[in-house]
Amino acid sequence: MTVPSLLCENKGILQDGICICPDDWTGTTCNIPNFCPEQKPTPTSKFHFLKTVLGQFASSVERCPPETTNAGIPQASSLCNISTHSFNPPNILSCSLTLDAINEGIPGATPEEKKNLASSTQILTSIPERLTPLNITNAAQITNTLLSDQQTTETTDIAISAVATISQLLNASREMYSSVDHTAISELTQTLQKLSLRxxxxxxxxxxxxxxxxxxxxxxxxxxxxxxxxxxxxxxxxxxxxxxxxxxxxxxxxxxxxxxxxxxxxxxxxxxxxxxxxxxxxxxxxxxxxxxxxxxxxxxxxxxxxxxxxxxxxxxxxxxxxxxxxxxxxxxxxxxxxxxxxxxxxxxxxxxxxxxxxxxxxxxxxxxxxxxxxxxYQYSEELNGISITGCVLSVLGLSVTALYQIKTRKSRGGSPTLLVVNICLSMMVFYLLFILGINNPVKHIVQNVTNISGENIVPKSDHHKYSDQGPCTAITALLQYFLLATFTWNTLYGINLFLILRNSLSGTPPWFPWVAMAVGWGLPAVIVGISLGSTYHVEDPLGYRQEEFCWLASLDHEQKFSIKKPMLWGFLLPLLLMLISSTLILFYFSYTICRTNPKLNKSRKTPLKKNILSSFSLAVMLGLSWVTGYILLIAQEKKLHYILSVVFCLLNTTQGVQIFILFTLRPFLNSNPAVLNSLRAPEIGLYKKTFFLWKNKTPDSNESYKSTDLDSI
CATH class of the missing domain: 2.60.220 (Chondroitinase Ac; Chain A, domain 3)
Structure with a gap:
């Protein structure tokens, strides 16, 4: 015969044939009220108490005024009576009373006064978030003194308030207990043992x-x-x-x-x-x-x-x-x-x-x-075909671009070639590491309970940590380094362009290539070194990296983004600063090439299409597609988040292909393929000002201007 299953009421959940009930309902099917209903102010009671579980204290909605010592603390509390399913007469707090004063006032107090002091202590500790180590120590001493007094005729009422106070202390944050007087806590736990017997x-x-x-x-x-x-x-x-x-x-x-x-x-x-x-x-x-x-x-x-x-x-x-x-x-x-x-x-x-x-x-x-x-851990799946294809094509495109830049270096000078080749090199290594090493090769499969050790040894923590195994940490450090290096070189490329635009006569300073080499490869090394040195331990590698795949740690044990993890300050913040700098340079570049010079012959203006393409080419080289990653961090709507994820993946796995098309294929096709020596770099249209050693002395004479393509970028 089949036993009909229970129908749980009031949001109860059926487990193993039994209804698991919320606090405010009880019974076989969670159909029996276990609460005192909300009590609003009446002519006999001016306090407002919300719905409360039987046997627990309710705090009044009314709070102590801002100008009082206990500003924001409830003015009263009331016990939800189990027998009557209604609130007892309220215990009222003096808004100037403190735990220090209660602690000093207990000796010599009458039983009725002790009862009032016990209820006041319960009210003063009713907001766990506001408890300090001193509050906890004082409250522990007060409850210990009250519960130790066996001569008190009001022991039961005092015990109820004291136990409620202790319950509230247990709800305080763990950090608060690092500075608490543990002697007071120890004495209290021993007093509670005696209380349970009397x-x-x-x-x-x-x-x-x-x-x-x-x-x-x-x-x-x-x-x-x-x-x-x-x-x-x-x-x-x-x-x-x-x-x-x-x-x-x-x-x-x-x-x-x-x-x-x-x-x-x-x-x-x-x-x-x-x-x-x-x-x-x-x-x-x-x-x-x-x-x-x-x-x-x-x-x-x-x-x-x-x-x-x-x-x-x-x-x-x-x-x-x-x-x-x-x-x-x-x-x-x-x-x-x-x-x-x-x-x-x-x-x-x-x-x-x-x-x-x-x-x-x-x-x-x-x-x-x-x-x-x-x-x-939910280990990451293998890379899909689209990601692998995009990365492989990017590696090939970057390789050809680097060779093309070296081959045609005489047409643009040393600095731009140095910058583009280093961008290609760092990005190529990143893509190869991403394809070959992003998935963690050492997976810790959860053990079965039958494999629990028979030794009774106190563990060091409630989180079992595995010592570092395999190459995942090394892969993470290399990925962090080469991705930061890529963006550092992207930013240096933008700075180089900015210097050319600002110094049309002298161009890039002669010291710039040397500084670029030091910054381009040195700055990422410093950031990676700080990240590793401050978060990595052989016994706990997950302070630095993730377990699911080989990348920087970003989440705490509650799976929430943590500012203490290196993902924020070891990658996101440096990258954000670089992207902001690159974006400002892109705006400056676009403004410069698009503005109209009244002294310029209209027939010499660069077409708008060419200006837009030049700006787009610069945006690709500066890696500004990664801005979508920051939008992903704040996108809450699921559909939008999915679309942005796809766009982010497509843009960034194919960035090498984009660079190849814009900075190698396009200029190659625009040149004469039969004469390799005449190959030009990408054409970025700019207005260049031509200066003469002297000016015409006629009043109507003007400086002359001409439009040209700045090949030295």
């Missing part, structure tokens, strides 16, 4: 980023199982956490985390658990994460004179399709070493893809599974 199981001690759960000893048991179920978000919610005294199997598609605590003999005392959504409070010196992966921490705590036979826990690796589990370590936190240790913990072999650990004889300990992931 609090009745309370659903309100479950907040989005942390939870405190307790099981009171009533009858002898041999084990306790804690299970955290998946939702559409990673947040902890009361209905996603289950504590039971019998072991149960659940589908791996619905369980995010599970811990089994087994006892060597019948156990009838209290046991407490603290769940941390991340390892912000456990900053390791040996494990330095670089990926945005989950590293949940679980604390299992027993009363004095109690012993644990075994703690077994499992964590489902990230379901991110871009990553695969490479290895993991089973660890516990050492307060003496202030780091993760593997003592007493071992891996458990399994074929489900989960990371499973077993630890022994630790009464009160924080456990975690530190995972290292492989990135599932």
């Amino acid at each position: 609090e009745e199981q309370n659903p309100l001690l479950v907040q989005p980023k942390m939870a405190v759960q307790s099981l009171k000893g009533q009858k002898p048991i041999r084990q306790v199982q804690l299970t955290f179920f998946k939702g559409l978000s990673d947040n902890f919610l009361p209905d996603r956490i289950k504590l039971q005294v019998t072991e149960a199997e659940y589908s791996k598609h619905t369980v995010d985390l599970q811990m089994n605590v087994r006892f060597s003999e019948d156990f009838n005392k209290d046991i407490g658990f603290v769940l941390y959504d991340n390892d912000q409070f456990f900053q390791s010196k040996s494990f330095q994460p670089s990926l945005d992966t989950k590293r949940r921490v679980i604390s299992a705590n027993l009363q004095e004179n109690s012993g644990i036979d075994q703690v077994q826990f499992a964590v489902t690796p990230s379901n991110d399709s871009t990553m695969s589990l490479n290895d993991f370590a089973c660890v516990s936190w050492s307060y003496s070493k202030k780091d993760w240790i593997t003592d007493g913990c071992t891996k458990i072999e399994n074929h489900s893809g989960d990371a499973v650990c077993s630890c022994k004889k630790q009464k009160n300990a924080n456990f975690a599974i530190l995972m290292a992931f492989d990135i599932n």
Whole structure:
């Protein structure tokens, strides 16, 4: 008999026959409301609270005025009551109150005052993006003091605000914790262990980023199982956490985390658990994460004179399709070493893809599974026929152009020949490297989970990095060098033309060829050297290059463009400066050859068609087709992006062919093929001014002008 599948409501997703619900809905088909509806200001309450998940705090829409100490901080918060599905009376913040003042005011405060201070701390830390290391330290000290006071009659209310505060601290950026007072954090985590043993199981001690759960000893048991179920978000919610005294199997598609605590003999005392959504409070010196992966921490705590036979826990690796589990370590936190240790913990072999650990004889300990992931790289496909054909034809065209320039060098002088030949040479090498080496020959195929190491060693990072293998890094450096060299020579060609236009009498300075040689080959070498020296390491070559193909690294681990990668400052910025310079030179050139000189005989004007062709020829030689690459970076519309990609590919794989047609074939056909000695360079029409050693002394005399083709460009 076929079991009908569930119909998930309210944007729930069906996985393995179970509806995975968003935070604000629960139930078998995500049809039961799990929120307090929006509450607008009323005559009895002037605050506006938005829709909020049950058991969580809502911040008021109203904020402290700009002139106050807490400008921009919510003026009030309210707890979404699980029983009534409505907001509790609001907790109101004094807009001049600070965490420093709260920290100093707790000693000697009455229980009611402590309750108000706890709620004020929760409000002041409700915007994680605004938290500083000092804020985090102060808030940790405040919550630690409040939770350590067992004489407070309002412990439950204070605990709810304190746990909400800690949840918000865990949501702060990781960079903030580098300067936090870790002694305060360490004391707080130990206080939370004690809290889990003296609090009745309370659903309100479950907040989005942390939870405190307790099981009171009533009858002898041999084990306790804690299970955290998946939702559409990673947040902890009361209905996603289950504590039971019998072991149960659940589908791996619905369980995010599970811990089994087994006892060597019948156990009838209290046991407490603290769940941390991340390892912000456990900053390791040996494990330095670089990926945005989950590293949940679980604390299992027993009363004095109690012993644990075994703690077994499992964590489902990230379901991110871009990553695969490479290895993991089973660890516990050492307060003496202030780091993760593997003592007493071992891996458990399994074929489900989960990371499973077993630890022994630790009464009160924080456990975690530190995972290292492989990135599932999408290696580039082989070059298609159009790209290969275009590059091969460009290489042939550039070879002929270089030979033609050398053969006819007497007709144009030394500088233009030097420039064009070097452009052809650098571009030819780039095309050959692109055809033969752009695809990475060493591909790291993701390992199967059965190949995970049996050794329980703390990994250095959550990103498994391979040391450099194969020629890909060398190919990347050569591609970067010769492409930068091509554009450097393109720019020098434009500068040479500019100098000729500006100095029609003297032409190019005699020192220019020597400077051009130094800059043309030296500047790219400096840029490549800086790129390699600052980003490349044998153990981590991907700081410099990409893995998918042999080119400069541009994206971070979240696949977002990063300004720290060499693609930006090692290629795009230098290229942009060169293209801007070349574009300005092209405009100046076009203006010069197209402007009308009133003293010039109209019959001597260069035809517009010839002027346009001259400008187009210069644009090709300056490599201005690469401007389309920058337009590609900002193009968002998919159809436009595709069209630009095709245009960019066609223009730049055939640039060598374009140079051959415009700077070799065209002048060759315009010349007399029978007399090779009379071959001319490309004709770029310019107006040249002829000066005489003296002027006619008649009042009506004018300087004479003539139109000519400047062959020395």
